[in-house]
Amino acid sequence: MEFSSSQKLCLHLISSAYQRCRLSEQICRLSVILTRSSSSSPSLRISISDTGIGSSLEEFQNLRVSFTNAADNWDGMLSIKTTSINDSEIHNYQINLKESGSSRITSLTSDSKNGAKFSGSEVCLSSFVNSDLLLAEIHSLLEKVLILNIPNVAIQLVSEDFDVPESRYEKVFLANTCKQLPISASSLELLKFGLGDYVLKHGNNLSIKCNSCFTSWEDLKVGVACCTENRLHTELVMEAVIVISNMSIQNTTCFREYGDKTEVLYFKDFSPCAMSQSSMKALKSIDWKRYGLHLGGIVELDGTALLEWENLPTDTHIDIVLHSYLKQYPMVIPTPRKMSQLERSIVKRAVKLSLDDLKANHSGDFLSSRALQIRNYAPDLAQSIAGLILSSSDLDFQRECFSLLGLQSQDVGTEIMENSIKEKIVSVIETNDKDPDKSKEIAPFLFEEDDHIHEPDVEFQESDFTYLDPDLDMF
Structure with a gap:
């Protein structure tokens, strides 16, 4: 070395x-x-x-x-x-x-x-x-x-x-103390709250949370994932945590070292290090638009990987940490070529799963580009459906529609009905905006009572990593 x-x-x-x-x-x-x-x-x-x-x-x-x-x-x-x-x-x-x-x-x-x-x-x-x-x-x-x-x-x-x-x-x-954790906390849990505190303390430059920018931990949107890959008697673990925060642009006293860019904090075997080229290629290959994000490019600065975003709100910031380590000790380190392939695969997988976790917890905030385009039509569609319901002369049909919408009286105004229909449309869009390989849920109908929604007979679960073929270029 x-x-x-x-x-x-x-x-x-x-x-x-x-x-x-x-x-x-x-x-x-x-x-x-x-x-x-x-x-x-x-x-x-x-x-x-x-x-x-x-x-x-x-x-x-x-x-x-x-x-x-x-x-x-x-x-x-x-x-x-x-x-x-x-x-x-x-x-x-x-x-x-x-x-x-x-x-x-x-x-x-x-x-x-x-x-x-x-x-x-x-x-x-x-x-x-x-x-x-x-x-x-x-x-x-x-x-x-x-x-x-x-x-x-x-x-x-x-x-x-x-x-x-x-x-x-x-x-x-000292270990970050904004969130009290049990002694039995896993490495991923420690990393999750460690990055959260890093964000709340502006890169750990402060000894306590910045009260000017954040009121509590709940201000942060967090997605986590942990993947393992077993190959050649080596168990490689990759942990990924993504934190999205909002800081008012009017607060000029606090600043971020890299502005609106995202520094990808990378750890290898519990030590900070520069991100490898294979890991950066993995980040480039992710379909960020599926999560409503537009990656403009990746800049390398003195071994630091910086992600540049397009159309990201000025008050929004994204922080990412990746931690790769070999589980067994003493370590059996694969050859550089095979290790590069392992890292590229497992980095992409871990980041995608952490984005999926983020989206599952905050679905309305991370719609794909396609879902966002569809959602733009929701107000007009809700207005048209409300007009059809209110103009109908069939009182039984109207009563059933009001019941399904959760409205108590036919005397409610047009605006209330339009908002209720729009909420259901947006809910359907969010439910369907999922990775087709991950979810086999039956899409809900717009006018379907909860008791009538059937669950799929077979629940699909993603398997863990499959073995990599060294001669196969997966990307």
């Missing part, structure tokens, strides 16, 4: 420490501390420590850093302290990333734990990177990590120049 700079290496080391905390059954602390003394040394000391399960040398053996960048001048040395709960000692190592083979690792004298039971790791390095830029990158990473909503990890970020008074910066990142 090669990194283009020591900054990127630091982000990877933080993600690895977060993983060790996540796998622990205990409450864990992860600390990232950046310190320097301007007068004595221009280098920045970076310490990444955690109280997770402890690390192993295998985590560091394949690390590579490109040293061609003149601005990234450092010696390539990592100092590592680590111990697991069952170890009697704290193991100390030095790794020289400028070397290769077994000579890059030096074992140092271990420290006794004197019978104490604890686990954890610390990785230190010194570099001449810009501390402000590195701090901003780490801050952005940790804001995104909070979306995973892992409850047992508290993260501390500290930056200080000992020679500059009042230069100390400190922030604690």
Whole structure:
């Protein structure tokens, strides 16, 4: 695994420490501390420590850093302290990333734990990177990590120049707390409420929900899905959450980093990462118009996928998070070609199912383009039907129509009748605006009492993922 700079290496080391905390059954602390003394040394000391399960040398053996960048001048040395709960000692190592083979690792004298039971790791390095830029990158990473909503990890970020008074910066990142969740909450539930809090706090830039833009969690429209794919003894899980929110355009004090574009937040094995080309192709291949959305295009900006929308209301914003991870441990990773095909298929499936969930919960808000066109005729059609009913000389026919419409008296006005008929027409349109492969429901009649609507004899259920043929291009 090669990194283009020591900054990127630091982000990877933080993600690895977060993983060790996540796998622990205990409450864990992860600390990232950046310190320097301007007068004595221009280098920045970076310490990444955690109280997770402890690390192993295998985590560091394949690390590579490109040293061609003149601005990234450092010696390539990592100092590592680590111990697991069952170890009697704290193991100390030095790794020289400028070397290769077994000579890059030096074992140092271990420290006794004197019978104490604890686990954890610390990785230190010194570099001449810009501390402000590195701090901003780490801050952005940790804001995104909070979306995973892992409850047992508290993260501390500290930056200080000992020679500059009042230069100390400190922030604690905790799992989002806008919605209280049970301990048994699934990974998908945690991700759902993690993204919701991310939206309510404007990208986790706020410590609490923005009361200027949102009154409660119920302001958000949410769709979720989880898919699995089993292939080559590997179980790949893909979780997708889509949140649609509305923020008044009159509120100029709050802003979104990418304006009306949607940043697709992508996690792989519980770490934020850039979205792959195969996953972006999957997003392009989705029939967004089926859900009343018009995708204008996808822009890639520094590894971030941004979706551009056409005809999206100015007060509406869409947030999407995707999380892909291999369920078993240790991980059996398929070849890049097969993994690319797996990701493309499972991303498309997960996003479509989350859109279906969103539509099922808010059907009137996510009609397809075709349904929206049909619905435009509802007022005229309702007016014509109401006119036929009211102009009829058959009083029994009129009474039956009034009864079916739920109207109590024939003395009601034309407007009330038209509105009642229009509501039934729109209801029929929404019921029929579904994926034909998913629903076998019999479409309701406009004038049919609920007791007369028959359910289908056989209920159709979608199967889970089918196996992919590596030689078959499904898209």
